[in-house]
Amino acid sequence: MNQIVSYPNSATVAYFSMDVAIDSGIPTYSGGLGILAGDMLRSAADLGVPLVAVTLAHRKGYFDQRLDAKGNQVESPSKWSPESRLELLAPRISLSIEGREVGVRAWQYYFHGIGGHVVPLLFLDTDLEENDPRDRVLTDHLYGGDEHYRLCQEAVLGFGGVAMLRALGHWGLRVFHMNEGHSALITLALLEEQFGTRQARAISQKEVEAVRRQCVFTTHTPVAAGHDRFPSGLVHQVLGEARAAALSQMRVMNSELNMTELALRLSGFVNGVSMRHGEVSRNLFPGYDVGAITNGVHAVAWTAASFCALFDRALPEWRRDNCYLRYAVGIPPAEIRLAHAQAKKDLLQQVRWLTGAQLDEKAFTLGFARRATAYKRADLLFTDVEKLKEIARRAGPLQLIYAGKAHPRDEGGKAIIRRIFEAAAALANEVRVVYLENYDMALGKLICSGVDIWLNTPLRPHEASGTSGMKAALNGVPSLSVLDGWWIEGHIEGVTGWSIGDRDGAENDSAAEARSLYEKLEQVIVPLFYNQPDSYAKVMRSAIAMNGSFFNTQRMISQYIRNAYTCASGNGAQPLT
Numbered sequence: 169m170n171q172i173v174s175y176p177n178s179a180t181v182a183y184f185s186m187d188v189a190i191d192s193g194i195p196t197y198s199g200g201l202g203i204l205a206g207d208m209l210r211s212a213a214d215l216g217v218p219l220v221a222v223t224l225a226h227r228k229g230y231f232d233q234r235l236d237a238k239g240n241q242v243e244s245p246s247k248w249s250p251e252s253r254l255e256l257l258a259p260r261i262s263l264s265i266e267g268r269e270v271g272v273r274a275w276q277y278y279f280h281g282i283g284g285h286v287v288p289l290l291f292l293d294t295d296l297e298e299n300d301p302r303d304r305v306l307t308d309h310l311y312g313g314d315e316h317y318r319l320c321q322e323a324v325l326g327f328g329g330v331a332m333l334r335a336l337g338h339w340g341l342r343v344f345h346m347n348e349g350h351s352a353l354i355t356l357a358l359l360e361e362q363f364g365t366r367q368a369r370a371i372s373q374k375e376v377e378a379v380r381r382q383c384v385f386t387t388h389t390p391v392a393a394g395h396d397r398f399p400s401g402l403v404h405q406v407l408g409e410a411r412a413a414a415l416s417q418m419r420v421m422n423s424e425l426n427m428t429e430l431a432l433r434l435s436g437f438v439n440g441v442s443m444r445h446g447e448v449s450r451n452l453f454p455g456y457d458v459g460a461i462t463n464g465v466h467a468v469a470w471t472a473a474s475f476c477a478l479f480d481r482a483l484p485e486w487r488r489d490n491c492y493l494r495y496a497v498g499i500p501p502a503e504i505r506l507a508h509a510q511a512k513k514d515l516l517q518q519v520r521w522l523t524g525a526q527l528d529e530k531a532f533t534l535g536f537a538r539r540a541t542a543y544k545r546a547d548l549l550f551t552d553v554e555k556l557k558e559i560a561r562r563a564g565p566l567q568l569i570y571a572g573k574a575h576p577r578d579e580g581g582k583a584i585i586r587r588i589f590e591a592a593a594a595l596a597n598e599v600r601v602v603y604l605e606n607y608d609m610a611l612g613k614l615i616c617s618g619v620d621i622w623l624n625t626p627l628r629p630h631e632a633s634g635t636s637g638m639k640a641a642l643n644g645v646p647s648l649s650v651l652d653g654w655w656i657e658g659h660i661e662g663v664t665g666w667s668i669g670d671r672d673g674a675e676n677d678s679a680a681e682a683r684s685l686y687e688k689l690e691q692v693i694v695p696l697f698y699n700q701p702d703s704y705a706k707v708m709r710s711a712i713a714m715n716g717s718f719f720n721t722q723r724m725i726s727q728y729i730r731n732a733y734t735c736a737s738g739n740g741a742q743p744l745t
């Protein structure tokens with residue numbers, strides 16, 4: 169195997185993400201965006217991509233979740249110490265926030281690829297003694313605080329990130345990739361490298377073009393709250409007059425600064441994260457040419473031990489090249505069932521350990537774990553509790569495993585968790601429901617791989633991609649999902665899983681979608697599971713062969729290389745105006 173030895177400052181691609189999921193012990197992620205970033209970096213290391221990444225230290229993490237008997241969420245900081253897991257780098261840089269000089273240092277984590285290549289990830293940290301107490305806490309909380317705090321954080325990520333890369337000797341960078349708009353201030357930092365901060369003259373089109381040639385922007389959500397906007401008064405206060413003037417002059421700020429707008433205007437290549445999300449984003453941002461590169465997951469990281477062992481035997485090259493998962497079509501169904509039985513057993517053991525509940529290894533088990541937020545509609549399955557009982561009586565026993573955190577300020581999300589607890593009580597002995605606290609990467613892997621079906625009920629078209637269904641597919645767990653995000657591409661009815669409703673149905677008809685969900689379960693899926701286990705195993709196998717082989721970050725990153733990184737230089741998103 170090729171030993172590609174790379175030194176951190178030989179990178180040509182810089183990747184910026186407000187959250188990155190490394191493992192459950194480093195709580196600097198909140199959901200899909202961070203998981204995607206972590207999987208991207210793992211695959212970049214595997215494929216030998218000369219890439220360096222930047223995030224914030226988030227010393228207080230996202231949060232730890234506890235739930236009381238009624239499903240009320242109790243939050244506490246999820247502290248960790250960079251000191252124990254990361255290497256401190258020598259350079260210090262500083263940036264100006266509200267006229268104060270804020271010192272920044274960086275901690276480094278290394279992703280080691282399968283062939284020995286290393287991708288470094290820098291965690292920026294303002295917790296320095298010489299900093300003002302207000303500034304020492306700027307890199308503490310992921311997605312916490314008010315808009316003032318958020319803008320300060322985004323200044324640290326954008327200006328601090330570019331300055332730190334330069335201080336580390338990264339002068340060969342040709343591509344700057346923004347994972348969501350939080351890091352959009354890197355565009356201004358790159359402009360300033362050409363004209364300096366205090367320069368009053370007009371920014372030339374040539375300077376703007378030079379930045380656009382280097383920048384790639386991936387947008388991740390069609391939900392309005394997902395796009396950061398800051399009032400211009402706040403921007404003046406935090407970034408200072410010169411920077412605010414530059415933003416106004418480029419007409420990316422009038423009464424407010426929209427970070428998505430800034431990233432769109434100054435990127436040469438822009439993409440959504442599934443084909444459908446590309447379409448939705450083109451409607452959302454008229455005048456911009458938005459492409460699509462569908463998300464993936466890191467195949468090895470999300471495959472349960474029993475399936476890793478099976479793949480190692482049947483498809484020995486799969487770790488190095490995920491395309492070989494295509495040949496899972498040749499694995500006998502009995503072996504798929506055996507590997508799945510072990511993953512299910514591991515999950516149920518953990519459920520018992522965490523909650524005391526003894527679930528049944530033979531019963532049809534549905535899984536639903538994701539951020540608890542309104543559009544994900546975790547409670548759609550409980551639209552008609554009596555109907556659910558009836559399905560269990562007629563078609564066969566059902567049990568449900570739930571998990572998910574609500575953002576501390578998302579009251580709607582918290583209400584959904586309480587409703588699941590109420591439904592669980594109403595279903596009592598007829599359908600067992602467990603809600604596992606503190607959804608994280610380790611729990612995510614266990615649930616995705618150990619259930620018999622992966623349920624997904626987003627309100628269309630709000631699920632930009634979704635990745636947990638991809639993790640499930642790698643473990644032979646088919647999806648039962650609304651046709652949104654990646655599932656429009658991964659779904660073949662009765663072959664890789666099942667749809668809830670159809671692609672062209674009304675977008676807000678929860679009642680119709682609930683009916684479709686019940687009907688599929690009662691008429692098709694539960695009978696198949698209990699009466700034709702070999703046929704069910706063939707669906708599991710196709711999920712691996714058709715979806716596992718494609719919806720992975722190896723394929724995703726090679727698409728970024730071919731479509732985005734080579735043509736950040738201009739044939740991507742041209743503003744049409």
Ligand SMILES: *Cc1c(COP(=O)(O)O)cnc(C)c1O
Pocket residue numbers: 198199200203537538539607608609612613633634635636637639
């Ligand atoms: C995979 C994963 C997610 C993202 O899942 P979606 O399908 O996009 O909702 C969020 N949180 C954790 C802990 C995960 O493992």
